[in-house]
């Protein structure tokens with residue numbers, strides 16, 4: 100088979116324009132497919148990084164928008180295996196002009212002294228940490244966010260409340276680093292609580308739990324939810340990773356969406372390249388007859404034609420994966436709505452799958468014409484014109 | 486007595502098309518001896534190509550027996566037939582039929598790719614064959630960079646590169662001008678005389694037939710008896 104590679108190469112480059120167009124159309128489709136798979140991977144298949152694997156989120160069973168009583172924190176703290184529990188309150192609000200999506204970022208009211216325990220992966224200079232802990236209106240912002248919006252230590256940030264009927268005046272006292280999820284602003288929950296009218300006090304949107312060991316998270320989630328099963332306010336506890344995914348689910352059935360687009364793309368490109376291969380095989384039936392006269396068997400003819408088709412689609416596949424990798428890098432470093440996107444990449448798994456799809460397209464698209472050509476009686480093949 | 490390399494007995498070939506049956510060859514009894522140079526003549530549609538195809542095992546007869554080089558062709562499987570043809574038959578077409586994307590030497594190398602020869606040996610053989618047809622200086626030319634006569638000589642080199650016992654040429658000069666035709670015929674005569682190749686040459690051209698040692702005629706699918714010339 101390897102001896103036929105020069106012929107395969109030359110055959111594939113015979114009609115340059117057609118081959119180029121085929122490679123390009125396969126590469127565009129496989130780029131799209133690669134992106135979709137990378138997206139799927141980032142959302143559904145990525146393993147939680149070690150620092151995230153121990154974290155859980157508890158929220159109201161009814162809805163994220165309905166809060167829970169604050170004393171739940173101390174009951175959760177009692178569950179065996181729980182190392183720490185922190186109030187974590189989403190503060191919507193508006194920063195500057197809300198019409199600019201750049202001004203949108205996550206703001207959380209937390210218990211500052213626990214923050215660096217729960218998110219142990221956060222790195223922050225000791226003096227900044229102290230300054231953040233000491234001041235009631237201090238806030239700590241992630242590096243990426245600080246860079247995006249130009250925040251510096253000492254800057255004042257005003258957040259206009261929307262869900263909460265208060266405006267907050269914050270001062271940047273710490274800029275921290277973390278391997279992911281670093282477009283967040285944290286401030287003191289006490290400050291928020293004291294600014295609220297009494298009727299709105301004593302309630303919390305979510306609790307952030309740190310388990311002692313990653314193996315415990317499932318059991319802890321079950322225990323916590325069981326504890327409040329008969330209470331007026333029931334809870335729903337899940338891993339931080341699953342919790343983050345539930346936001347993606349707001350968009351609808353993303354999983355089915357991604358998979359169905361991927362299937363449609365694959366099917367379309369299969370038809371396109373099947374058509375192209377059928378054309379180039381038809382043009383060469385006569386040469387097939389010549390090769391058969393020289394003693395080539397139908398099997399080797401089949402191999403030569405399939406080889407050409409596979410070569411073209413693998414070239415398209417590689418190019419497409421390259422394109423997808425570039426696009427992933429662009430998306431990853433742009434402003435994003437979901438943290439999972441930060442891990443968007445064409446990794447070995449995605450690459451292998453995309454190339455396997457390309458291989459399958461190569462084989463399937465030419466299987467029928469190749470089979471037909473290789474079985475055409477020699478005499479008939481030699482009489483073929485066109 | 487020299488060895489008989491081709492022997493047919495009551496060979497029939499019918500083509501079925503749209504329910505009709507066309508008899509292309511009828512009761513052909515042909516004997517060809519080793520080292521013969523036979524010209525096969527006859528009007529268009531008389532079955533010359535069909536007979537050549539049966540001898541080359543490119544097609545199968547409807548009835549009758551055919552032994553080529555001692556081999557009963559009907560006994561071979563499709564796979565064995567391909568291998569047999571590669572080893573023993575060199576076929577030359579009217580329309581040259583070179584692979585357009587391959588250079589002269591690559592075209593000549595093609596049949597050797599099915600053998601156990603190394604790349605180096607294959608190229609050496611191909612070069613020898615091209616030298617023999619006088620195209621040592623055109624080895625790396627593509628078919629479209631060659632004249633018709635040169636293309637046909639490359640095709641002959643491709644046909645002889647495996648050192649076959651039998652060379653079958655179907656109107657090899659049909660698409661050539663007189664000078665190129667002369668070159669090709671001289672070459673075939675040389676292969677016959679100097680290398681002892683058995684050759685069957687199908688032609689319409691009485692001048693071409695004069696290069697052969699013997700001429701047989703086909704008429705309406707029947708082979709005229711030896712020595713008989715159609716009126």
Ligand SMILES: Nc1ncnc2c1ncn2[C@@H]1O[C@H](COP(=O)(O)OP(=O)(O)OP(=O)(O)O)[C@@H](O)[C@H]1O
Nearest residue numbers: 478500502507509528529530531532533534535536
């Ligand atoms: N594949 C085929 N299917 C049907 N009929 C065929 C086929 N091949 C040949 N024939 C018929 O068989 C007969 C002999 O054809 P053949 O090609 O052998 O003639 P020929 O002597 O080579 O003619 P020419 O000088 O024109 O090449 C013709 O009537 C032809 O139409």
Ligand SMILES: [Mg+2]
Nearest residue numbers: 533534535655
């Ligand atoms: Mg003919």
